[in-house]
Amino acid sequence: MNTIAIRPIQPADNPSIAAIIRNSLTEFGVDRPGTAYYDAATDDMYENFQLPGRRYHVGLLDGQIAGGGGIYPSAGLPAGVCELVKMYLAPIARGRGLGKQLIEACLDFARQAGYTQVYIETMPELEKAVSIYERFGFHHLDHAMGNTGHYGCSLWLLKDL
Numbered sequence: 685m686n687t688i689a690i691r692p693i694q695p696a697d698n699p700s701i702a703a704i705i706r707n708s709l710t711e712f713g714v715d716r717p718g719t720a721y722y723d724a725a726t727d728d729m730y731e732n733f734q735l736p737g738r739r740y741h742v743g744l745l746d747g748q749i750a751g752g753g754g755i756y757p758s759a760g761l762p763a764g765v766c767e768l769v770k771m772y773l774a775p776i777a778r779g780r781g782l783g784k785q786l787i788e789a790c791l792d793f794a795r796q797a798g799y800t801q802v803y804i805e806t807m808p809e810l811e812k813a814v815s816i817y818e819r820f821g822f823h824h825l826d827h828a829m830g831n832t833g834h835y836g837c838s839l840w841l842l843k844d845l
Contacts, residue, residue, distance in 0.1 A: 717836060738757065741790060766794050768803070773786075803840070
């Protein structure tokens, strides 16, 4: 069937999204300090995305939560720059177009919210995700931006909107 739907996060989604994030990081061997795995916000995603300029999208595959991704004005980023955060998919959702639709929803929200650039922090172990970001027009930076607390990330990308 593979019916895809994207919607804003709801309070009851917190445990499912936290599990997808942590299971994905474990799967790729990057469940270490300085990543979303140990980020306290991972357990309270709904609550952390309720202020203006923030949105977390949940991706559903055949009605089941299968991933998510959000836009967040991370600490220390320049004016007009937001971060694409906690973009993870359950294994069953990969290669089905859900990730593409989530990224598109995030970028659309970022534009509507008035951001001019979107920043990403990630890791080389997540090479498929990195290649997708590159196809969306993200280019690599040689340093981190802002103060996200994700010191475990060693790849930084930026896209003009």
